[in-house]
Amino acid sequence: MTDSQALAPHSSPLGTNPVAAAPAGARTAADVVTPEVVAQLTRGVVGTGRTANHTPFTGEKLADLPESTPDDVAEAFVRARAAQPAWAATSARARAAVLLRFHDLVLARQAEVLDLIQLETGKARLHAQEEVLGVAIAARHYGRMAPAYLKPKRHTGAVPLLTKTTELRQPRGVVGQIAPWNYPFELSVGDALPAFVSGNAVVMKPDTETALTALWARDLLIEAGLPAGVFQVVLGEGPVIGPEVVKHADYVSFTGSTRTGREVAQGAAARLVGVTLELGGKNAMLVLHDADVDKAAAGAIRACFSSAGQLCISIERLYVHESIADAFLERFAARTKAMRLGRSLAYGAEMGSLVGERQLENVKRHVEEAVAKGATVVAGGVHRTDIGPYFYEPTILDGVEAPMAVCGEETFGPVVSIYRFTDEDDVIEQANATAYGLNASVWTKDGRRGHAVAARLRTGTVNINEGYAPAYGSVRAPMGGMKDSGLGRRHGSEGILKYTEAQTVAHQRLMPLAPSFGMDDEKFAALMTTSLKAMKALRLR
Structure with missing residues (x-):
């Protein structure tokens, strides 16, 4: 099958989901990832070895990249520490202005990074654009609010009038950031922005397979006025380079699996440095008896299948009230089967590829084991090799129950399990019956009921009548996980103050606190x- 045939609109005999047509003259990987682009983006990487990354669309190599050794990581921290004091001495307003210029550059040149995100992750362009929106929102928020978050604050002293007490915020120094592959723009530079604006340097280890996106962000930040020395990038295998980042950092920011997060936390704790962890989730969506069925079905598509389900806050468990379950499932399944899959660097596809072989095998294992133990595939369940090596149809499973792996394990793919309920207290208990606590979704026409249910869910964020975007996009409010889903928060005051040390300065006047x-x-x-x-x-x- 030729490339043009694979991308022509049709319903394949392999599955039900049509394929989005590629526009005439569509860009290819060779058009985007040229030797000149790779040379420019990798000039800031501290690495003496060689590695490569690949595109999930075809499995082919995208670029040769520098690979860092433990000594290279140490050198990156030396460079960052040398550059950080001068950056910290710059006023908060001047640092914030860099973020506002970066905001404008990102929006003006988003086509460049959208191509890179798609090529490196395999996601649909609309889902790549979510990352652009997230980064721009964070840049604007901290560009406007950072001076207020960081300004000295007066407090009542030990003895009013006699004691003048001021709280200062000092940067921690050099932040070590370990970023994942699934949202390579938002979860790399998006998390680094508050670290930079609070006066820190950053040594970032992005996933090698999505490194070009993070390196593009670094290049654009430098263009916006960030000193190059305060943003160092190292690349390499996670088990080799990750511990080295933790070993040298003054604070660690990690997004990834719960298993690796525990290791990162242990390494940071041994050095008595702070850590923020955003980890896994087995997120639940509750469709209450009074929900608008059509809106809930459309919302479930976004909640479950954005970025092919490779999103920590996406929905994997869908609880629907028995009275509307049949109508909901009919509409949800029809929408799911109609989703267009595609791999072109253009808008039009509603879902893209899984990122690689490991994710594909995990998805296939969960679906096949569930079916073998009695679950029913309502939609999907097909590996679409006619489109690319890692495409898998958006999948709905019914009849899932323990001990099926998909019941409790995070799938991190386009698979959702449907459960019916009749009692609201019971479904809240079921939704909470997991080690995870990252995100949840509640659908109802009664806003007061929605808020009451949300308050009883043990998750860091809850979205009413949407899947995940409203809570995540509300950057003045904290976002993060409870239980095994993580420690600490991004966004809002917590998202920036975590990158600082509080310092109290107390000035005693007129008389001492002594006889x-x-x-x-x-x-x-x-x-x-x-x-x-x-x-x-x-x-x-």
Whole structure:
């Protein structure tokens, strides 16, 4: 089959999902990842070896890349530490201005990074554009708000009027960031922006297979005014390079699997440095009896199959009230079967590829084992080799129950299991009956009921009448996981202040906090006792 035939619109006998047609004259990997582009983007990588990355669309090599050794990682931290003090000495407003210029550059040149994201992850262009939106929102927010978050804050002192107390925010130094492959723009530079604007340098280890996207972001930040020395990039195998980043960092930011997150946390704890972890999820969507069935079915498509389900906050468990379950499943299945799959560097496809062989095998294992143990495939369940090596149809499973692996394990692919419920208390208990607690979704026409249910779900974010985007996009509010889904938060004040150390400066005036003006110890103690009683009576905090 020729490339043009593979991309022509049709319903393949291999599966039900049509293939989105490639536009005439569509760009190819060779058009985007030229030797000149690779040379420019990799000039900032500290690496003495050689490695490569590949595109999931075809499995072919995209680019040869520098590979870092442990010594290279140490050198990257030396460079970052040398550059960080001057950057920290720059005013918060000047640092924030870099983010605002970066915001404008990202929006103006987004076509470049959309191509890279698609080529490196295999996702549909619309889902790649989610990353552009997320980064731009974060850049604007911290570009506007960072000076306020970081400014010195006055506090009531030990003795009012006599003690002047100020809280300062000092950068931690050099942040070590380990970024995943699934959202290579948003989860690399998007997380690094608050670290930079608070005066830190960053040594980032992106996944090698999606390194070009992160390197493009670095190039654009430098164009926006970030000193090149404060943003170092190292590449290599996670088990080799990851621990070296943790070994040298003053603070660690990690997004990835729960298993690896535990190892990162242990390494950071041994050095007594802080860590933020965003880990896995087995996220639930609750469709209550009064939900709009059509809107919920359309929302479930976005919630379950964006980026082919390779999103920590996507939905893998879908609970539907018995009274509307048949109608919902009919509409949801019809929409799922109609989703267009594709691999062209253009809008039009509704879902792209899995990222590689490991993800494909995990998806196939979960589906095949569930079917062997009695589950039913309502839609999908087909490996679409006619489109590319790692394409798998969006899949709905019914009749899933323990001990099927898909029931409790994170699939991280385009697979969702349907469960019916009749009692609201029971379904909340089921939704919470997992070690994970990252995201949830509630669908109802009654906003008050939706908020009441949301408050009982043990997840870091809950979206009412949407899958994940509203909570994630609300960057003034914290985002992160409970239980095994992580530690710490991104976004809002927590997302920037974690990259700083709080320093309290107390200036004592007029008299010391000690016997003075001829008082002996007993008279000083009596004075302080009377003062404390008076401060309580005056409701001073």
